[in-house]
Amino acid sequence: MDFRNFKMPYTINDKYSRKVAYFSMEFAIDQALKIYSGGLGFLAGSHMRSAYSLSQDLVGIGILWKYGYYDQARNMDQTLQVTWTEKMYNFLEDTGIKFQIDIHDAPVWVKVWYLNPETFKSAPMFFLSTDVPENDFVSKTISHRLYDGNAATKIAQYILLGKGGARLLDELNFERDIYHLNEAHGLPAAFYLLQKYKSLDKVKEKLVFTTHTPEEAGNEKHDFNMCYQMSYFSGLAMDEVRRISGIQDDQFNHSLCALRMAHIANGVSQLHGRVSNEMWGKYEGICEIKAITNAQDYKYWSDKQLYKAKEDNDDERFDDRKNYLKKRAFKIVADQTGDIFDPNIFTIVWARRFAGYKRADFLLNDRQRFRNLLENKKHPVQIIWAGKPYPLDQPAIDTFNKLVVASKDYHNMSVVTGYELELSKRLKQAADLWLNNPRVPREASGTSGMTACMNGAVNFSTDDGWIPEFVNHGNNGFVIPKADYENMSTEEQDRYDFEKLYDILENEIVPLYYDDYDTWRQIMKNGMDDVRFQFNSDRMAEEYYDILYK
Incomplete structure (x- = not known):
């Protein structure tokens, strides 16, 4: 397959002809592919399988976690032991695509792997990895552990998913109408698009956002300066980021910014839709929040x-x-x-x-x-x-x-x-x-x-x-x-x-x-x-x- 001019590998149902890229930190597709931690991944996995069965024009974009989330073992007294084991995935296809993105003002190499829809009956999926010989050790670790506990590593993971995923679509020469963020982890894609199109209206036209967190404190925040220094905003000036995000304090709220850069968002149950509107309604400039109740395959x-x-x-x-x-x-x-x-x-x-x-x-x-x-x-x-x-x-x-x-x-x-x-x-x-x-x-x-x-x-x-x-x-x-x-x-x-x-x-x-x-x-x-x-x-x-x- 020529991945530089990627085409959907199955015939699309006309009902679902809008071209979508679905960004998620985790996908639970099959037991053999250990790149998920829990409910967010289970949900994303079911979504990918249904997109396949309905012949939707949708691709999934995630990260190939070298050590997964973690392996749950036991100590001698039966209590929990956290272990990390390198995962091997011979069923993934090497696309031959490598490119560089800036993370912390330094170029980081990204390698891309492909999951064929027929392997697990899912939408076609691409997984990004920084664990390549061209990178230094710190850069390699970006794609090692899902939800790494180090704040800088976690921000780098968000940049890899968002900026790396958006750049991948350009490398594939694969135009998408919609960039769907499953949680705000992939938000750097919005800033990549802003640099590409030079139009916030164009970004909003393409961006949709699913929030899964029903209380404000649970939505992730990181030091604004750290995000800026780590190239989260694709070179956009700090004053411009503050104007677009509407965030003036020193904590960058990923979800709040996503709600301001997307043209529509959704909660994941009818109750959560109501809770989300009450929770975020006090902020100016947020998009409409609908409700689409989660489901499983x-x-x-x-x-x-x-x-x-x-x-x-x-x-x-x-x-x-x-x-x-x-x-x-x-x-x-x-x-x-x-x-x-x-x-x-x-x-x-x-x-x-x-x-x-x-x-x-x-x-x-x-x-x-x-x-x-x-x-x-x-x-x-x-x-x-x-x-x-x-x-x-x-x-x-x-x-x-x-x-x-x-x-x-x-x-x-x-x-x-x-x-x-x-x-x-x-x-x-x-x-x-x-x-x-x-x-x-x-x-x-x-x-x-x-x-x-x-x-x-x-x-x-x-x-x-x-x-x-x-x-x-x-x-x-x-x-x-x-x-x-x-x-x-x-x-x-x-x-x-x-x-x-x-x-x-x-x-x-x-x-x-x-x-x-x-x-x-x-x-x-x-x-x-x-x-x-x-x-x-x-x-x-x-x-x-x-x-x-x-």
């Missing part, structure tokens, strides 16, 4: 045999399939922890990125109540935890380790490592109940419950993210009813959610599973039906064309 995630049994109305085959899925996943649990789980016992799974607001150890807030739950003989329960804390987030790592230590006291409580695509799928198949208990309204979307539903798990969640659009309590899942959270302290909110969670779990959910399984099975089926189309990423990819790209 049904073709990739769902268990087809479980759906077939449901559609055939064969309850015996349906139950047998779910039992098999649980047994298969429990072999992973047994291998890692030595705990032998029973597929006939009610199984709760809490699995996602470990972050403070997600409250991974919430069930353990009252140790006696937790013990009563796990030692109930009439209605036995078994629980699995999994997820990757950010490797420098010591409180999250401490929470993970706290759960590991607690699990040593119970034969029916396990904490497993290696929470990536494959384990995620297996745990969703293992779950009778998919537990999600973030503080409202901290979860912008939270898509893991969608894919859990596609494998016959029932959602139980606080009323946040996508949940208000989905859960009908007692019909297709269970939800903790919202309180007046705005007038509660964090401690009051936690106490309210905790009491409601245990009350619903002990008095509604667990007894229903054991005493009226026919009703439980129907709730499973209702969830599978309700998630099937509304929260399939084909719907989402179509909405991006209808709402953001048109």
